Amino acid sequence: MITATSMPSSADRKTFDTQCPFCSVQCKMEVTEERAASGARPVYTVVPKLNAASEGRLCIKGMNAYQHALTGDRILQPLVKKDGHFVPVSWEEAYLLIKRKFDALSDNGGPDTLGLYGGGSLTNETAYLLGKFARVALQTRYIDYNGRFCMSAAASAGNKTFGADRGLTNPMSDIPLAKCIILAGTNIAECQPTLMPYFTRAKENGTYFIVIDPRETGTTAIADLHLKVKPGMDAALAGGIQKVLLDEGLIDEKFVNERTTGFDDVRSSLESLDLGEIADITGVSAEQIRQAALAFGKAATAMVFTARGVEQQTDGYMAVRSFLNMALMTGNMGKPGCGYGAVTGQGNGQGGREHGQKADQLPGYRLIENPEDRAYIAGVWGIEPAELPGKGVSAYEMMQKIHAREIRSLFVMGSNPIVSNPNANFVEEGLKKLDFLVVADMFMSETARLADLILPVSAYIENEGTMTNLEGRVLLRPANRPVPGEAKHDWRILCELAELLGKGSFFRYESSEDIFEELRIASRGGIADYYGITYERLRKEEGIYWPCPSVDHPGSPRMFEAKFAHANGKAEMVPVPVHFPDERTDDSYPLNLTTGRVLTHYLTGVQTRRSHTLAARDVESYLEIHPVTARKHGVREGTLIKVASRRGEIVVRCRLSGAIREDTVFVPMHWGDTQNVNKLTNPALDPTCRMPGFKVCAVRVESLF
Ligand SMILES: Nc1nc2c(c(=O)[nH]1)N[C@H]1C(S)=C(S)[C@@H](COP(=O)(O)OP(=O)(O)OC[C@H]3O[C@@H](n4cnc5c(=O)[nH]c(N)nc54)[C@H](O)[C@@H]3O)O[C@H]1N2
Numbered sequence: 001m002i003t004a005t006s007m008p009s010s011a012d013r014k015t016f017d018t019q020c021p022f023c024s025v026q027c028k029m030e031v032t033e034e035r036a037a038s039g040a041r042p043v044y045t046v047v048p049k050l051n052a053a054s055e056g057r058l059c060i061k062g063m064n065a066y067q068h069a070l071t072g073d074r075i076l077q078p079l080v081k082k083d084g085h086f087v088p089v090s091w092e093e094a095y096l097l098i099k100r101k102f103d104a105l106s107d108n109g110g111p112d113t114l115g116l117y118g119g120g121s122l123t124n125e126t127a128y129l130l131g132k133f134a135r136v137a138l139q140t141r142y143i144d145y146n147g148r149f150c151m152s153a154a155a156s157a158g159n160k161t162f163g164a165d166r167g168l169t170n171p172m173s174d175i176p177l178a179k180c181i182i183l184a185g186t187n188i189a190e191c192q193p194t195l196m197p198y199f200t201r202a203k204e205n206g207t208y209f210i211v212i213d214p215r216e217t218g219t220t221a222i223a224d225l226h227l228k229v230k231p232g233m234d235a236a237l238a239g240g241i242q243k244v245l246l247d248e249g250l251i252d253e254k255f256v257n258e259r260t261t262g263f264d265d266v267r268s269s270l271e272s273l274d275l276g277e278i279a280d281i282t283g284v285s286a287e288q289i290r291q292a293a294l295a296f297g298k299a300a301t302a303m304v305f306t307a308r309g310v311e312q313q314t315d316g317y318m319a320v321r322s323f324l325n326m327a328l329m330t331g332n333m334g335k336p337g338c339g340y341g342a343v344t345g346q347g348n349g350q351g352g353r354e355h356g357q358k359a360d361q362l363p364g365y366r367l368i369e370n371p372e373d374r375a376y377i378a379g380v381w382g383i384e385p386a387e388l389p390g391k392g393v394s395a396y397e398m399m400q401k402i403h404a405r406e407i408r409s410l411f412v413m414g415s416n417p418i419v420s421n422p423n424a425n426f427v428e429e430g431l432k433k434l435d436f437l438v439v440a441d442m443f444m445s446e447t448a449r450l451a452d453l454i455l456p457v458s459a460y461i462e463n464e465g466t467m468t469n470l471e472g473r474v475l476l477r478p479a480n481r482p483v484p485g486e487a488k489h490d491w492r493i494l495c496e497l498a499e500l501l502g503k504g505s506f507f508r509y510e511s512s513e514d515i516f517e518e519l520r521i522a523s524r525g526g527i528a529d530y531y532g533i534t535y536e537r538l539r540k541e542e543g544i545y546w547p548c549p550s551v552d553h554p555g556s557p558r559m560f561e562a563k564f565a566h567a568n569g570k571a572e573m574v575p576v577p578v579h580f581p582d583e584r585t586d587d588s589y590p591l592n593l594t595t596g597r598v599l600t601h602y603l604t605g606v607q608t609r610r611s612h613t614l615a616a617r618d619v620e621s622y623l624e625i626h627p628v629t630a631r632k633h634g635v636r637e638g639t640l641i642k643v644a645s646r647r648g649e650i651v652v653r654c655r656l657s658g659a660i661r662e663d664t665v666f667v668p669m670h671w672g673d674t675q676n677v678n679k680l681t682n683p684a685l686d687p688t689c690r691m692p693g694f695k696v697c698a699v700r701v702e703s704l705f
Pocket residue numbers: 023024150184185186187188190191192212213214215217229230231232233234307308309310344345346594595596597598599600601602603604666695
């Protein structure tokens with residue numbers, strides 16, 4: 001028990017205000033570090049802080065996020081690989097090595113031999129600077145980031161349909177106002193747990209929930225109707241639902257006529273569908289499809305949410321467009337209790353896709369191939385438009401170029417690509433061929449292990465900056481904990497390197513706020529307009545929704561109330577064909593593998609596997625399989641089994657569960673090496689957004705004993 005006399009003095013007690021480093025909710029919290037006596041081991045206490053998104057909740061990952069950052073094995077000095085071992089070097093030596101390698105490669109093969117690879121956990125300021133660093137300091141076209149695997153399908157669908165991509169078109173307070181909600185390929189209970197109460201509140205109000213997932217999850221538990229779809233068949237299923245909407249006269253003709261284009265083509269493509277065939281190919285009965293359509297079509301207000309289950313498919317872009325057609329043809333947009341949400345994944349998954357770390361993009365959601373956008377950004381950066389490189393290629397296509405030795409050096413900031421890319425064996429082979437791999441990270445990730453040089457960076461709790469959460473709400477993450485060892489902020493590394501590369505005059509910033517001031521101007525007039533947002537406002541107002549075009553603008557919680565963002569003010573509908581996954585099962589690979597997440601771990605697990613509390617809950621990977629299927633393939637509960645695809649194999653623990661379809665197995669993505677599920681996945685890409693089909697490939701399972 002703590003008594004008054006044993007209470008540590010204030011000198012031994014420090015409090016850090018911060019935001020959870022993990023998912024897109026960006027819950028705020030306070031971490032307190034106390035020492036009973038000087039030199040004693042610190043004890044940490046974490047309390048949630050009231051904030052609009054999580055309403056003061058934290059999930060188990062947030063509660064334990066201090067562990068990896070404060071007590072884990074952080075990298076504290078630059079490390080260079082010599083004879084296969086890492087040895088510490090000074091920053092000066094590290095930077096000189098980078099300059100020497102970059103100059104040599106660029107002199108011989110041109111700047112496009114250099115690639116940059118960013119991430120959705122970087123702050124807006126760093127994401128912005130990384131894009132500028134690629135185009136101005138290195139002058140390479142090759143930059144992309146891990147969000148390609150995350151938000152690219154929903155982002156391109158939102159841009160094409162509405163003219164703007166902001167994850168949620170409406171504030172979360174609208175959720176309990178919806179009479180019907182479709183949750184398609186989203187497991188909010190495990191992936192954005194602190195948002196679940198918005199949905200349970202809706203349930204208490206009588207909202208009818210339709211959840212689409214091949215498995216039963218914490219989220220399907222809320223369903224009135226669970227459509228246990230065959231993996232990869234969401235577009236067909238959504239088409240079937242729309243066919244019934246049409247047949248039953250549940251179309252909002254007024255909304256369709258006044259606010260959309262393209263419905264006639266959608267109508268004729270739906271007319272040609274046969275509900276019996278749709279039921280066959282999707283694995284969902286015609287009766288259930290009808291039930292879903294009637295509930296959705298008759299509801300006075302309705303919302304649709306999609307996440308990676310629908311989007312990480314080789315037709316991810318079109319599958320999302322089909323769900324958007326559904327919301328639009330029933331007039332469920334731009335009103336309280338109506339709208340669409342692409343449930344964004346990473347902490348800055350929204351901001352990370354707006355400010356120019358994507359191959360085809362410039363800040364403010366501008367396009368690198370649009371002459372006006374090029375001229376504007378060149379003006380902000382003080383260069384000639386002709387000096388801006390053209391568009392590069394998507395993340396996995398960069399890996400292909402690395403394999404082909406076109407890209408000879410890679411600078412990774414905020415990602416662990418060897419675990420998160422599809423076809424991981426191929427990716428690893430490629431990274432080993434690089435002349436020079438630099439990884440900026442806090443930890444020795446699986447990718448960092450392969451690096452020639454590792455640069456130690458600050459963690460969330462030390463690094464001030466803005467993050468834009470899944471609602472499009474820009475938040476200022478404060479940071480008052482000193483940076484440990486010799487680690488540096490990502491943005492500072494980019495500025496110091498630019499100086500050495502002779503481009504320092506374009507990168508003179510003393511704080512993240514300085515960078516944000518430039519970002520405001522660079523985004524001004526763009527789709528994601530941050531011009532009206534300042535650090536001063538963020539300190540006072542807690543968070544501001546973009547677009548926010550002027551400092552006296554309140555921000556935009558609900559979008560598209562009067563018009564959509566296209567020049568004609570209308571949303572664009574498009575017919576969506578039935579699509580089958582790129583890889584189908586056969587006698588050798590008879591099961592569909594789908595992949596995803598568990599509550600306790602985050603992405604490739606570099607951070608959460610270093611938290612003792614989280615690691616203890618889920619210590620290894622596993623395969624979820626139906627007991628009937630397990631019996632048929634001779635694998636037993638609790639044993640280690642081999643899972644093989646055409647590209648590789650892994651060994652995981654077998655977990656029997658009646659919750660999953662009999663033709664499907666599930667493996668989470670949080671482990672590397674022999675448990676890296678991406679050794680199995682198919683690298684075929686969506687033709688529009690270049691998203692890999694992470695959610696379906698064909699595998700077989702084998703007992704090891
Ligand atoms: N605990 C935890 N939370 C996270 C993360 C994490 O790693 N761990 N990561 C964050 C990030 S970056 C992201 S992108 C989000 C991801 O959030 P989600 O997209 O919600 O997570 P997933 O588990 O990848 O997939 C969601 C569901 O899709 C289902 N599914 C699989 N195949 C299909 C299909 O073909 N159709 C349909 N309809 N469903 C299918 C899976 O069974 C799964 O339950 O989560 C964020 N939050």
